Amino acid sequence: MLHRVLRIHPKDNVLVALTDLKAGEKVLFEGLEINLFSSVPAKHKFTMETMEEGATIYMYGIIVGKTMRSLKKGEVITTENIVHQTAPFTGKRKSFSWNPPEVDRWKNRTFDGFHRPDGQVGTANYWLVVPLVFCENRNVDIMKQAFVEELGFAKPNPYKYLVRELKQRYLQGDKDSLQQVGVETLEQAGEEKLFKNIDGIKFLTHNGGCGGTRQDSEALCALIAGYINNPNVAGATILSLGCQNAQPAILREKLAQIDPDYKKPVIILEQQEEGTENNMLNKAIQATFLALTEADQQQRKAAPLSQLTIGLECGGSDGFSGISANPSLGQVSDMLAALGGKTILSEFPELCGVEQELINRCTTDANADKFVRLMRAYAASAEAVGSGFDMNPSPGNIKDGLITDAIKSAGAAKKGGTSPIVDILDYTELATKPGLSLLCSPGNDVESTTAMAGSGANIILFTTGLGTPTGNPITPVIKVSSNHKLAEKMPDIIDVNTGGIISGEKTIEEMGDELLEHIIQVASGKIKAKADILNQDDFIPWKRGVSL
Known part of the structure; x- marks a missing residue:
């Protein structure tokens, strides 16, 4: 009703x-x-x-x-x-108890994933090619051009065929029919994949690694190490110039901090050491191809749901997000916590106003104190440049009912459900404890999803009320609509629709079950997230300045 x-x-x-x-x-x-x-x-x-x-x-x-x-x-x-106005917050004010949801029907469920030597399980099998500095972006792009089409990883670009058809009709003098041609009228076919068990080679570029602060370069190396460590990654090829701040030694140090006995293959090549660009690219391509033949030997095998690490994100939010989509993610987060899995809630500027509730849910005083420290430091850095969390809502948020940051935050926090908060993670720190962790990141959609994948998320749930195409190179991003209208208008980006909660057709508990079932299918490689179908590979490292 x-x-x-x-x-x-x-x-x-x-x-x-x-x-x-x-x-x-x-x-x-x-x-x-x-x-x-x-x-x-x-x-x-x-x-x-x-x-x-x-x-x-x-x-x-x-x-x-x-x-x-x-x-x-x-x-x-x-x-x-x-x-905007919020209540003040301090350390823990009261004890916390939790009644977990009933999850008996899910206890013996599994997903088919890629089992890594360190015990992690991936929901996909990717190879990474990433530069340590922006000077190598061009070489990464050259490798991308060389690999993706020849190995069958390139996805057909229907708009290329559209332009070709428009060109032909124009040359034939048939201008009257140009507006009648659309991508849906043209046939496209991709090349067959050479490596059947590899989901793709992901070529990341960025504008960091040098010229900024040394802390930025340290954080970039830690983020790249987190991406290599992500269970969805089989290994990586790293391109270095040689003289930049983000040195290979720093990356190796960050990998060793994660695991002193690191077993994933990591190929590192340095242009200033190799000499010509041709020498480096030859070596990089040959070594990467050989590594791909090994990565292709891995196959999906059953794994318990406790091996899922789910990032909880929202973007393009509306006034229904905190009523339908976000509480549905909260239900999934609680279910996974009860099953021994891990979830990550980030976007600290969008926790403004709910701090005390979250502090009271922390399992230790140390975690509560760390959260207070990170929140206050972040808020102070924003205020120091004349901004503030109160300036967080976007024009789209305001137009659709989220008119203060506190209103937006109160709804956004519902993604974290009601379970205890087992850990507080600073940017690039890994989620290692079963249950819900809070991760310090900006509210910017891509910076936040980039951070969660770097902290170990092997699936990301992303709610939206207005529509946003954000994806991630290595972690499937499942889009969850807050309302029927968006799901009907933008079916190419929406995976699951929670609008039935608004219309009275479904409960939050029912949507939680539907979402978890969808997660299992995506994690098993049986269906693809819409963002993956669109090849939406968004990657923006956070420079530790002000980004809301």
Whole structure:
């Protein structure tokens, strides 16, 4: 049954419109009669009572803003009449207990993954080619051109055929039919893959490694080490110039910190040592090809769900994200915690306002203190350059109902469910403990997904209410829509639709089950995430400056 309005938490003093409401309409909610003072678009919020200037706005049971002027009962809240406000936070204030969800039906379920020598299990089997410095980006691109088509990893580009057809018709003088040609009318076929058990060779480029701070280069090497260590990676080819800050020795050190007895093959070539570009590329291509023949010997085998490490991300969020899609991810996170798996919640600027709730869920005082320290340092660095977490919501967020960072954060945090927080990770630190970990990263979608893959995520769940095509080179990114309209409008990027929660067709628990089943199919290689089908390989290392 479709309800017209929703009160998310009993403490809230605003209601969420689940459908467009017009000024003058009468809304009945739990015996309360509200005559709408203004029109309220779906996803936006309106007052349940008259409010004075400076009054506190509550959503999700926490403070998310304050009024800038007096508001009438039934008035929509906007950026013109409320501003961001949050409650202060300190260390742990109370003990925490948790009732895990019922997961008996999932305990014996498995996925088919690639078992690595260190005990990790990948949901895919990739080879990496990555530079230590931006000077080598061109050589990485040359290797990409040499490998992907010849080995059958290139995905057909329908737009190439579209341009070819348009060119032919133009040369034939048939200008009238140019607008009638579309990619759906043209046939494309890709080359057959040479290596059947390798999902792809991923060629990463970036603009770091030199010229920035030494800390940036250290972090870049740690991130690349995390990518090599990711269970979805069989091995890597690393290109170095030679004189840059991000030295091969630093990368080797970071790998040794992860595992002193590291067994994955890592090929490192240095251009200034090899001499000509031709010499280096010959060696790199020959060594990489031989390594691929070995990586192709690996095959999928059954693994328990406890071997999943799931990143929890949101981007292009709307006013329904915190009601449908994000709580569905939270349900999956709780289920996986109960099964002994790992989940990662990142995007620290989007935890602003929910800090105390998260602190109270930390299993140790040390973790609680680390979270406080990282959050305060991040907020201070933003404020030092004239910004702040309150500037986090994007124009799209605001247009669709997320009008303060606290409102956005309160909904975003629902991705982390209700389980204990077992670890606090700084950027590039690995998730090693079963349960939910918090990872310090920006709210920027790609910087955050890049970070989670570097911290070990072998699947990423990504909720969106507006639509975003973000993907990752080595970790499947499963897109979860918050509403029916988006799923119908952009089916090429949406994998799972939780809009049934808004329409009253499904519960959060039902969507959690549906999502976990979908994860198993993707993790087993039986279906592909839409981002992988689109070849959406986004990779942006975070320079430890200000990025919200």
